[in-house]
Amino acid sequence: MKPAATLSPDPEAELPLTPTVFNILLSLADGEKHGYAIMQEVEEATEGRTRMGPGTLYGSLDRMLKAGYIAESDRRPTANEDDERRRYYRLSSFGRRVLQAEAARLARAVGLARSKKIFAPT
Amino acid sequence: MNPDPTSPKAGFAAWIYRGVLKLYPAAFRQRYEGEMLQIFQEEWSQATRDGVMACGRYALHLAWDVFHTVPREWSMTIPRVALMTVAAAGLAIFYLDSAPIPFLLKVLGWACLNGTFAVFIVVFSKSTRAALFKAAFLGVLVGLMLAPINSLNPKLAPPPESPLVPVTDPSLTGREVYRRMEEVYRKAQTYADEGEVQTVYRGFFSSIQIKTFGTTFVRDGGFRFGFRDQFDRLDAWNEYVIWKEGGSVKEWWTIEPQVAPQKDLNNALGGAAGVSELTSVLVPGLLQPDKMSGGPLSDSRAQIELLGTQRIDGRETFKLQRAAANGPVFTLWIDARSYLIARISHSSSLLEKMRMRVDETIIYRPRLNPPVDAASLIFKPGPAPNVWRYLFGGRNDAMIMGFAIVLLTALLNVIHRRALRRRWRGKKELWLAPIGRRAGAGYVGLFAICAGLWLGGVGLDEVMRNLMLAQFMFQCGFLLYVIHRRSRGHARFTMAT
Structure with missing residues (x-):
């Protein structure tokens, strides 16, 4: 799915991302997933700090689809593999660039914090 | 799983x-x-x-x-246009304040009105569409101001009148009709009436207020005058009773709920003249002209003109205009058979520049020399009012809603504070949000001042309620604005997630 025409092609223009959007993009970085799997992975990865409800999850996915960050996968699971009603989502190339830009931004912030010895024991 | x-x-x-x-x-x-x-x-x-x-x-x-x-x-x-339409409709509902619409709809009207502030902020965005929305919204506002929308509300329309017929009898002048009317009241042995005062405030925010009253009079005997009106157009009543038996005169008022002995009847009725829209002094002054001097209908130098005869409420009446030197111009309809007053109306301007006018119509249903039983002259003060009820309109559900409004205001304040502090730090719009500790202290202070004024007898409970309501609506409006800003996040992608 191509990014919407109104979007800037520059991923930097999309920053900063909200924690939820960043976490959803991150969970899709290593492959396509369905909604519940994304929710579980985000909760595990953030040690329970980011716990999304179904409304938050699907509202975000809906907007990310429209913004072109993610795309719906053509793949449908077979009946014995998983629930075939589930939709799978994958990262688009634009979404990947946005994720990379956000990760780089966060890394720069962490690097700055390190240089100021924020993490040093007091 | x-x-x-x-x-x-x-x-x-x-x-x-x-x-x-x-x-x-x-x-x-x-x-x-x-x-x-x-x-x-x-x-x-x-x-x-x-x-x-x-x-x-x-x-x-x-x-x-x-x-x-x-x-x-x-x-x-929902398309923005629909939101704007709802806002405009809400404003119209608020404008037609006295229309027979549920109270909750009026509250929604308030919400939209206060929410307009948030709507206007949209203008600061660069979107051409937002500017168009603002233009359309302003157009609706101006249209509402200019349109003769009052005519849509049947309650605000003037009472129906039949055609005026000129009086052909040259001996029947305005002063003669007025003299006969005065004589009827002066000689009445007993008198009783019931009626209502319709006060229509005409201007940008037109509204109607209705008070009912009743008089029972026995010459050289008992007297009772009472009127009541509604708190904020709800079904809680504010009552005022003035009672006399022998030399004892008492009064009781919901606002000052204690039985207060009075010096004399003249004093007691004069004190209620303002709040009763003159009904406490008009007819009682005609019944006892020797005891009640200086009433609005008692100036003998007033110019009285007979305009003609007219049928109102199924009765043939003389229509008179009475203009005193330093008083309002009264129009009186006097029953052509009994010479009892059927209706009185007068108008006054509140704020000329804002085209604010008050039209008042007093409708009488009088009975001359009726049998008066003792029960109708009993002094019946109302129940002691519940302080908390009056803070929020005198009705239990209004009180509950009032407290809910205060609680929701506080909750929204907390939500805004948390949300905006985190996401909007340093943004120019932040000053628009009445949030934070200072604002919280402001709410408490406002509440305390208004409650103090009310307890001190100043009676500003309605002011306080409206201030709290306005604050709550502002918070709602701001919340809508925040949602709107985030909904535009497809481009900027600052989604609320």
């Missing part, structure tokens, strides 16, 4: 959640309902295995999820 299909609890909870999902816009629901329900069943199933506390936690988590995602999805579904 699949839910246990045999669990009746899971089925019932899913049934409830399926109902909750109907709060979302249809398009969103059609696309995601199945998956959301599936996730719910899996998580709920896990929570039931973990115990009652886990179920409670998950239910709360879900409630919060629904609470903050439903408005967001709707805000993205």
Whole structure:
């Protein structure tokens, strides 16, 4: 799915991302997933700090689809593999660039914090 | 992990959640309902295995999820034009304040009115569409101001009148009719009436207020005058009673709920003249002209003109205009048979520049020399009022709503404070949000000042209620603005997630 025409092609223009959007993009970085799997992975990865409800999850996915960050996968699971009603989502190339830009931004912030010895024991 | 299909609890909870999902816009629901329900069943199933506390936690988590995602999805579904239309309709509802519409709709009207502030902020964005919206909205506002919208409200229309017929008898002058009327009242042995005062405030925010009154009079005997009006047009009544028997004169008023002995009847009725819209002194002054001097209808130098005869309320009446040197111009309709007053009207200007006018019509249903039983002259003070009820309009449900408004205001304040501090730090719009400790202290101070004024007898409970309401609506408006800003996040992608 191509990014919407109104979007800037520059991923930097999309920053900063909200924690939820960043976490959803991150969970899709290593492959396509369905909604519940994304929710579980985000909760595990953030040690329970980011716990999304179904409304938050699907509202975000809906907007990310429209913004072109993610795309719906053509793949449908077979009946014995998983629930075939589930939709799978994958990262688009634009979404990947946005994720990379956000990760780089966060890394720069962490690097700055390190240089100021924020993490040093007091 | 699949839910246990045999669990009746899971089925019932899913049934409830399926109902909750109907709060979302249809398009969103059609696309995601199945998956959301599936996730719910899996998580709920896990929570039931973990115990009652886990179920409670998950239910709360879900409630919060629904609470903050439903408005967001709707805000993205409803076209801005529709929102503007609702706002304009709300304003119209507020404008037609006295129209027979439910109180809640009026509150919504208030919400839209206060929300307009948030709507106007949209102008600061660069969008041409936003500017067009503002122009359209302003157009609606100006249209409402200029349009003769009062005519749409039957209650605000002037009372119907039949054609005026000129009087052909040259001996029947205005002064003669007036003299006969005065004589009838002066010689009445007993008199009783019931009636109502319709006060129509005409201007940008037109409204109507109706007070009812009643008089019972026995010459050289008892006297009772009472009137009542509604608190804020609700069904709680504000009553005023003036009573006389022998040399004892008492009065009682809901606002000052103690039986107060008075020096004399003249003094007591004169004190109620303002709040009773003159009904306490008009007819009582005619009944006892020797005891009540200086009444609005007692100036013998006033110019009286007979305009003609007219049928009102099925009665043939003389229509007179009476203009005193330093008083209002009264129009009187005097029953052509009994010479009792059927109706009095007068107008006054409040604020000339703002075209504010007050039209007052007093409708009498009088009875001359009726049998008066002792029961109709009994002094019956009303029940002691509940202080808290009057703070919010004199009605229990209004009181509950009032407290709910205060609580919601506080809650919204907290939500805004947390949300805006985190996301909007340093943004130019932040000053628009009445949030933070200072604002919180301001609310408490406002509440305390108004409550103090009320307890001190100043009676500003309505002011306080409206201030709190306005504050609450402002918070709602600002919340809508925040949702709107975030809904535009497709481009900037500052989604509320």
